[in-house]
Structures are given as structure tokens and as C-alpha cells.
Amino acid sequence: MKKLKRIAVDMDGVLADTDAHYLTWYYNTYGVQIPYEQMVGKPEGEGFPEEGAIRKFILSPGFFRTLPVITGAVEAIKELMEDFEIFIVSAAMEFPLSLPEKYEWLQEHFPFIPWTHIVFCGDKSLINTDYMIDDHPKNLDKFKGTTMMFNAAHNANITHHQRVRSWTEVLALFKNEKDLIPEV
Numbered sequence: 001m002k003k004l005k006r007i008a009v010d011m012d013g014v015l016a017d018t019d020a021h022y023l024t025w026y027y028n029t030y031g032v033q034i035p036y037e038q039m040v041g042k043p044e045g046e047g048f049p050e051e052g053a054i055r056k057f058i059l060s061p062g063f064f065r066t067l068p069v070i071t072g073a074v075e076a077i078k079e080l081m082e083d084f085e086i087f088i089v090s091a092a093m094e095f096p097l098s099l100p101e102k103y104e105w106l107q108e109h110f111p112f113i114p115w116t117h118i119v120f121c122g123d124k125s126l127i128n129t130d131y132m133i134d135d136h137p138k139n140l141d142k143f144k145g146t147t148m149m150f151n152a153a154h155n156a157n158i159t160h161h162q163r164v165r166s167w168t169e170v171l172a173l174f175k176n177e178k179d180l181i182p183e184v
Contacts, residue, residue: 004085005177006129008119008143009077011090011102013135014150015110016067018044025057026050039153047153064101069109072167077110080174087129088113091139093122133170137161148173 012018019039026048027033039047045054057063080086088106092098099120106113119127124134125142133148134140137158140147148170149161164170 006085006087007080008087008089008127008129008132010134011088013152014133015070015073017070018067019153021067022054022057026053036153041156042154044154058095064098065105067105074109076167076171078112079171087117087119089119089124089127091122091124092120
């Protein structure tokens with residue numbers, strides 16, 4: 001039997017495509033199509049003509065519930081669960097009204113994740129897993145294990161964490177890792 005290592009996986013920007021959602025909500029609200037490239041390298045929420053629009057969206061009912069799933073995320077999490085213990089970790093306390101929406105979203109798209117493996121918190125530095133996959137350097141910087149920064153517009157200029165651009169890349173990295181797990 002293999003010893004399971006633990007992976008903390010962020011929600012927004014890792015499982016859920018917040019970048020695409022911002023663009024869609026901006027278009028639906030203001031009628032202006034913003035190219036993705038306009039957000040690249042800018043802090044999250046910047047790169048839009050209407051100042052404060054993104055904050056307005058994330059405080060709106062339905063925003064978190066209607067996030068699209070990032071391509072390959074569901075299949076990748078299922079595959080990783082065969083050899084690793086997966087925890088979904090979201091710093092949801094910044095937006096407490098998002099809690100039920102995030103939970104419902106997970107139940108719809110990742111119903112195979114048990115409630116005991118869902119962590120809604122404020123500060124992710126308390127997370128004690130072997131790995132963390134996140135799109136925000138502020139969460140990865142404090143983490144004591146191995147970090148993987150999931151590619152997003154806002155982190156395009158960050159270079160001090162290992163970058164992964166897709167769930168296919170994540171799976172390739174963990175395939176190498178699981179081959180190193182000793183038999184118990």
C-alpha cells in the first residue's frame with residue numbers, strides 16, 4: 001500500500017476559471033469586450049476601464065456559483081485522488097457571502113470530494129500538506145511544502161514559484177512524484 005501525500009488545491013483560478021468569468025461578467029454588465037491580454041501582468045481586478053468592476057462582481061450574488069470549470073480540472077483531480085489525498089482550500093473568508101456558492105459549486109462539479117476535504121479559511125499559511133497548487137503568490141509564499149503556481153493573468157510576471165499552465169502539466173509533474181512514493 002502506498003503512503004498518500006497530501007495536495008492542497010485552490011478553487012478560484014485553479015479549479016474555476018475566474019479570468020474568463022471576469023471577462024464575461026464585464027461584457028454582460030458594460031457591453032465592452034476586454035481582451036484577455038489586457039489583464040496579463042496586472043494585479044487581479046485591474047486592466048478594466050471601469051474601476052472597481054471586478055470587486056463589484058465578486059460581491060454580487062451568483063458570481064461564485066456560476067464560475068466555469070477550468071479545462072481538465074475534474075478529470076485531473078479524480079486521477080490525482082488515486083495516489084494522493086486531495087484537499088480543496090479556498091481563502092473564502094475574504095468574501096463570506098461566497099461560502100454557500102462555493103460549496104454548491106464544488107458539489108456540482110466535484111461531488112466526489114468529501115466535505116472533510118474542503119477547507120474554507122482566511123489565511124492559507126495554516127495549511128499543512130505536502131503540496132499546494134494556487135494562483136496567488138501570497139498563499140504560496142507562506143507555504144512550507146512544495147508549491148505550484150497555476151497560471152493566471154495576474155501572476156504572469158511572478159517567477160519565484162514553479163509555474164503550471166494547465167492540468168495536463170500538473171498531472172505530468174505528479175506522475176513523476178508518485179513514482180517516487182515508497183511502498184509501505
